[in-house]
Amino acid sequence: MTLDHRGGDGRPFRVLDIPELTVPSGAHIGLRGPSGSGKTSLLHLIAGLIVPSAGKVSWGETEVSSLSPSSRDRWRLSTLGFVFQDFHLIPELDILANITLPTTFSSWRVGPAEREHAEIVAARMGLADLRRRTGTLSRGEQQRVAIARAVCRRPAMILADEPTASLDAAHADEVGALLVDAANEAGATLICATHDAALLARLRRRLDIKAATPIMEQAA
Amino acid sequence: MNPFAMVLADLRALRWTAAAIVALVALAVAVGVAIGAQERALRQSSAAAADDFSLLIGAPGSQTQLLMSTVYLQLDAIPLMEGSVLQSLARDERVAAFAPIAFGDVTRGYPIIGTTAAFATRWGRVAPSEGRLFAREGEALIGADVDYRLGESITPSHGVAGQTHKPGEEAEDEAGHRHAGHDHTIVGRLPPLGSPWDRAILVPIESVWEVHGLGNGHAQGIESIGPPFDGVPVPGVPAIVVKPRSVAGAYALRSQYRQGGTMAFFPAEVLVGIYRSLGDARGVLVFASTLNATLVLASILLLLIAVTGLRRRRYAVLRAMGAPRLYVLLVIWIGMALLMALGCITGLLLGGAAAGVLSGLIEAQTGLRLAISLDKPEFLQIGLLFVIGTVLSLLPAVASFASPIASGLRD
Structure with missing residues (x-):
């Protein structure tokens, strides 16, 4: 599988060139590599947010990279939880509404069972008073809400992009532990791009990604 | 799918921008509605005021001036025509009814109009709401808005051409022009007609003639009022309203009385001309309000493109989570639709209120009652604004779907 990008000077760059990568179900994988090496691009490829220039991405029997955009949306909703470096919460909504937001993508109401489950997950993340708007929370709390949002629907796979990079050391350790515990409890595959040595140490496998390589331009 | 949580979040995030959008839409709608409703009301009310005046006959001169004087009581010095016209109309088979209209005198700023009892009731269409019709000289019937009580007595003063009278207020020089010894007693009041005639004081035409020393228009010794006017000679009058028996008769009368020292016309034909120039003014107003709506839409669109640009990442995050x-x-459409709907409703209320204030001013000035109503054109205009506005608001989002979700996340 390869992914090419055009750089600022118009020259194509091969961001990723991965002959083959198979991730066993339930594995915890830490992605590391220098900035710009394509960690985020790999996560986006796996999530189907971009499609590879060549090759394919499959989830079990499903070839995600060749699904139609709307089937890919459905697959993503039913399979994935995504944790971003900058949390990407909806600051105008309260904690509970943020955690249950993905449910409203597919159903009209958040049922009492789902609400209760969301409250349990939030409690496990150490979040109290779920009526607070997330815009008012500390960064550590915001990332815990983001993790709760990602794991609440018991996804088969959790993707995390530098989940601890914007937190101070104490919060980073706490959040890292919560993320790995949550993945364990859900039995989910966890793929986590990070520079954080403490977080990498918690993950059972580690994958190094090399820096991007320029492609020889072909004569037109 | 339930987008309302995100709609709420978006509206909370917009806050002042949302208020600005609502205000802009409300302003655009209000201007459009006020102009449209006002212009239509003016047209309908002025046409309705002329309803009982099928055919007007007067001395040759300006048709518009005669129309404004008789129908809208914007009194002016009008030349008189021979009173013998009244006699020939009385003999004419094509005439169902006719009434002389004489004006010129005022009291406390109210015009005093001499006519017949039949025309005072608008050919029997209305009856006095209080008291009775005038039955002899020296009696007067007042319009609904005239501030006199029944039984009170009035003394007419000779009006001066070009002078403006404020109804209900005695002008300084009224006292100097009083017709001494010609008092009238008020015996009745008419119901509201919605026209300037609500401010008039109606007296028998004979009284007006007598006040000016022209006799009473009847044969010697006859003191009754109303037709036939068989005096020798019959005094002149500025205007005669004719109710023809048939349409063909109306046209024949119109052409007959266009010769021989008189002019005759249908008020409608003069109004059409006035409306045409009104229509030109309306065209300018409509153009201005369309321009106004376009500018409002453009500024809303720019606001939204800016906002959606800022939100590109937010929507990309939603997509990354599986939305x-x-x-x-x-989410985008409902949010915009709510703001536009709120703006449209506010604008309707504002526009209606503005049109109401404007008609109040016009009524105070002219006595013409304007009934403001909202009709198809206004709703069509609002509907169009709503549809175009909400559809345009989707464009930035639709455009963003062309690029992969990941590019929205990186911004």
């Missing part, structure tokens, strides 16, 4: 495109579109 379908339809969800994102619904």
